[in-house]
Amino acid sequence: MNNEYRASVVVRTVAYILAAPLIVFGLYVILHGHLTPGGGFAGGAIMATFIALFLVSFGRKGAGSLHRNLFSVLESLGLTVFVVLAFLGISNTFFYNFMVNSGHLFGRVISFGVNPGYLDTGGVIPLMNIAVGLEVFSAISLIVLEMFTYSREDKND
Amino acid sequence: MIFLAEHAPAFAIAVPLLAAFVTPVLGRISEKIRNIWVIFSLLFTEFLVFILGCKVLDEGVYTYALGAVTPSLTSPVGFPVRIILETDAMNALISFMVLSIAIITVVYSWKFIEKYEAQDRFYSLLLLLTAGMMGMSFTGDFFTMFVFLEVVSVSSAALVAFFKKAESFEAAFKYLAISSIGSFFMLFGIGLLYGHYGLLNMAVIAKEIILHYSFLDVVALSLLGTALLLKLGSVPIHMWKVDSLQEAPAPVSVVCIATSLVGLYLLFRIGFSVFGLVINSILGWILVFFGILSIFIGVAMALLQNNLKRLLGYSAVAEVGYILLGAGVGLSAMPEVNGFAFEALSGGIFHIVNDVLDISLLFLIAGSIYYITKKRNIDELGGLAHDFPSLSVLFIIGMLAISGIPPFNGFASKLMIYESVFYFNPLLVILGVLGSILMLAVFVKVFACIFLGAPYEGEVEEVPGSMMFTMWVLAFFILFLGLFPQVAIDIFIAPAAEALVHPEVYIGGVL
């Protein structure tokens, strides 16, 4: 326990405080991707910052509690959902937005002109943003985790 | 069937992509299921490209607009705003060839990488690479081309480092650094074109460029051309290619050869279809110059090598030189292509197919030699013909084919290039033939070092049947194309060259 890397109490406290806002802000950016600047990649990267912060504050012990396999399965899942959504529009063309203006999920019919930005629009685009967000979150977390463990092992040798 | 043919360009990119994402999950369940899945998805894609190719040969250019209400609705507001995939005989040929090589690679890899870890990622990256190459060949706009080019460089750099040795990481780093700098220059050129025309679609830019040709286009063309010459490993910047071909596992080297040939296709597409109606003969001469340089430096460096795969890497550089020679002569005659220039271009395109077959066969043999002896240096080998007669027969086929000896396929395409280049400039033919002879000298030396002499005394393993099978398939195609070149030329080479020299047909496909 003594020779284990451990950040100071300041870093850990800040990590505790920032954890929830980071995740919530990342989710916000992902969900509003079709209305505001941002989207899957930006939101996923923000959420992955949480993992980086977690690793910085809890060191190898923290890294041990994260499951690599879970991340790589989530990554594959996000990408698969993205491509499958593109396939679902195939009755017209690949990537056809079949859900927009349909009246169902994310399919609210809106009239032309200025509007306050309804979340319930965009068809498959918000769903694709969620899939991309999931993929980017797990991919960046995986990259950070791999680089972190590799450099730690190197230092101990 | 009609449904499949209609959506084939999109499916050809999406099926390998989807397969790549599912592969790691299947790999956790069972290796056998994963291998079947990979080969099945590639075979399905090849089938799609085949029916698409038949359709294109029958009906001419086929365009597919992603995300539109119907596939043919390319320009809803007067000019194309969507991502458009445009297929003609040329890219149907290239993508069919690339997929065949990918299938052969996968079958070869079953046994070859069996003892290494991270096989799931290997197959996943291989499928991603295939999807990237499909995207590069089908795309009709510049930015999608850049994106898929980067998909290809990232995934092939990761594959080059598969053996996880110090040298392979070094080669992969070099490859990725140089190719991403090249890609950013290409993006800069694309940005210039976008700033000038406000468009990204190749066909529409080709139409606009006739009216507004200016110095800015010359700058953009030189940036794009430089980036592509860099990506396909023409001589001034060929070190990264040789290094990565040497250090990558043999199947990956084969796929890397295929990627550089897709880069050649893009160079042709930009040179002929986009800028074909405005450029003068200087661009053709530049390609001829780099081609001759590649032939000479490639062959001369190959003579000096001891490492078998490094030697093959240099001869791959030289082979690219022949293609550039043929295409450069064709390009210098644009926009009014006469008989000999057309034949030079057909020879160049035919040589793309032949080159990938020959070099792939030789690389797979080099991989098998590494597999059975664990040695890479040709000085340490010798007398393998006693234990492996079929391997030596295959090597003779590959060696004669690559040096352009009849009745193998390399002869057929090189003869076309020589015959037509002779009318253009006889000196170039002399240089080309000289390069070919030197190539034969290189491979005779290699053959003598590896296969002849006293029986090999080190420990050897058997070559697995699946690996032998893939090599015999390649050898069969080499012999077939060598014995009946006219069949191949009539069926798919001439339509492909025809598609390149008529940019107006390509433009008409979108508008």
Added chain:
Amino acid sequence: MISIQFLAAIILISLGLSVAVFKKNLIKIVMAVHVIGSGVNLFLVSLGYRAGGIAPIFTDASKLQMVLPTTQALTLTSIVIDFAVVALMLSFVISIYGHYGTLDTQKRRLKE
């Protein structure tokens, strides 16, 4: 007249190129690649800029008041690609450092 943003893009690209060619440290080469990418991205995004323009979303504004959305999409895509390239290059650098114990391109061969 040359706009300042194009000048900045050219300066960034040439800086990156000179570092990539002349420096021997692998980390510096990775940084150089990233700087070239940033220069190109700056060039791309400034192509679509209009002084006083508004965001290109679903509004009543006329076409000419909006900034061009295409270049922004291109820039975002190229940032993502840049990210992937740099991450992969850095992981290669980590592995090279693990094998050779140095980041200098000149000393690496001797150390083995």
